Amino acid sequence: MRKRIRQGGAVMLALALAWQTGLVSHVTAATAVETGRECSVTVELDGSSEELKSLSIPVKLYRVAEVSESGSYTMLPGYESLKLSEVDSDTSAQEWEEKAKTASDLVKEQTPEANAELTVTGGTGTEDGLPTGMYLVEAEEVQSPEYTYTFSPFLLSLPNNYYGSGGSDDWVYDVTTGLKPDQEERLGDLEIEKTLTSYNATVGGATFVFSVEAVKEDEVVYSDVVSVAFDRAGTRQILVEDIPAGSEVTVTEVYSGSSYENTGAASQTVEILADGTAGSPVQVSFTNTYDHGLNGGSGVVNHFDYTEAEGAREAGQSGSSTGNGTSCVTTRRQRNKGGDEMRKGWSKKTIGLAAAACILAAGATAGSAMAYFTTYAEAEGSQTLSLGMTTTIPGEEVSDWTKHIRVQNTGDYSCYVRVKVFAGSQLEGRLSFSDESGKWTPGADEYYYYSDIVAPDASSDEMKIKIDSTGLDQDFNVIVVQECTPVLYDENGNPYADWNAVADSTESSYTEADGEVAE
Template sequence: MVLGVFGLVGAFFISQTQVKAVSLPRKCSVQFEIDGYKDTANADIVIDLYKVADAIEDPVYDTYSYETIGAFQTLKDKLVDLSTITNQDYQAIAQEAAKLVQEQKAGTPAITTSLDARAPIESGLYLALPHSQNMEDYFRTIKTPQGETLVTYANSVLHTYNFQPMLISLPGKDAMNGEISSANPGTWNDDLTITLKVEESSRLGSLEIVKSLNQFDGNGNATFVFSIAAYKDETRQELVYSNVESIVFDGTGTNSVQLLNCIPVGSYVVIEEVYSGASYEIVGASTQDTTIVSAEEIASVSFENTSNNTDHHGSSVTNRFTYNDMGMNKPEQDFGGQ
């Protein structure tokens, strides 16, 4: 009988040609790394490892099985016949295990290790959950082509990193030709290095435009229109967000509009009052600039207008653009003024 396991990091192996070689329990170690994302160094990433099952050595073959422990015993039936479990099955089991952690049913991690550090750990099946250190709740649900998926995440100032929950089995054997197979030669590997799969996206900040009108002509609502252009940096070479917003007055005073969680953090933003109505004029500069410094703070700019003592009227059209990782969408128009 030859069984193979796929879709599990450090999966075990069975071979008819080898005598029993694995002796359990045994001391192992694991190290996690990320390739291709420089800003992850600023995300203070740690990995919680929850022990899902003990590794139980087989009395005949060069392999081991799992004996689930604690809250993870609800997964026992899904880890019995390992020869039938696909990569998709392991992903689904990892999702269920992560849900138990999210619901605070799994206790504390067996160990928490930092990125690029080699951590000593005993043999067994573990759930790996990367996140930023000191996060009280590091879970979120995202939409994928397969439906809603539970992920963990880490934040730097500029980026968010999503991680899929992952099952890790120690000890393991190296993949051959990119595949984990029971036919692979070699000895058991007690010290695994795992490259985390990660999705990077820009963190989004907010902007408030504050408008003061110190004289009102009394001839109906006054509409003021602002263009917002956000660039990657002050060179203004790469546009990352563009929109138009309006503020309407029915008397003197101060009004504002907020653009929440839509402008990439770190952006250099130029805001221009492009329409003041036919009977109002700008006091001071018509253009302001600012930088979105964080996702937690709202950047703010201010403009002031007054009546020009005429009796002219006009109207405005506001084109709204929103930004996502695929670019800017088509405009939706708002009509303001009289």
């Protein structure tokens, strides 16, 4: 999330305004202004970080008015609309800021050459030989590897006096002023590259889930889960956007598909580089292969967008917005390159997570300024073989921050099913599970197992997941994956599930990373 941090500047503003109001025509100094005398200005960074002081800051000065011996102003050509002759000792700080903005807009419109330029290095910079008058002072935007610094323009009179702030009414021709910086975090992107070296079309689509945890200065600044799906062997990328630059990000593959295994490290850590810098976006890579398992599986992503609008929002079908007329802004999102995209805002696009029919579910959110949408789509080009396997899909809706989950058997064979839920650390302790039928049982492996056999065209009973969104102020994903496994029978004819069963590898129904699907 982008945030703006006020830093310093209060002393500068008070001092600059004191100088300005000390020079208006209604305030009389002890002596007349020496209009032919040269002035100097020293610009300092007050109360700023050492990082900002290490940067070089270009500053331009534009002379917008002449000053008379009595301390009154005459606008120079092009700046007549400033109307400085109207100001007096009662002119407010807000009015001075508005005049500075007007002067800055005039400079942008007319593009005159600056009357003087200086560079602030090591926290200070000086320019001398300046004629008397009123000046617009503008400092350019500068960037460090992690932050962008901007500065408010202001009007400064040369010479000046400090009578308005309780000081002497003598004219000061060598003036010191300060800059008012705003500090904004720079953001960068992370690319997760996933390679699937072999794919089993019989068990259906392969879904993979990653946790993304970013830490900066011992604080968690980003935490979420993202996913990518395959309908054949190959390589795909996920782009996770808008993570604070300079943060250390740990990416962990928390779900390796229903019948696939990770062939490398489960976690990788990288430092985020700001957008536009060499090496951005940073990348991590993971490789998986088919492990000869018999479990089919798929997943559904629920994305919750945070908006600062107060009150409840209602999510329409396919992510269309409804209701109160306020806009929904997503600051971070996941993009699956190659056709799958996590939506930003309320655009109608889908996430291919498995070979299954399209399911869209949405409901009303209550008492919160967040909104919900979910998508589930058939992965283009996938094929399912009729070799005694079956296909299941998760059906769900969300209402009142409760996810209602069922698993439907859309295949030709009975099966057992199980479900697992993934979320970022910001939701730790915020998910509660309930089951009115008593048929969903939590396992030590964090799956929830459904006890009954699910026949073709039938669905499991409902399991509920309640989300506590109190105090959350960031977007987040909740990813639900479901798996199915064939019904097996023991020697006495009793049905059971073997979630670790593997296929006979001599009967290949999968392909290597040539992109082709077995037939």
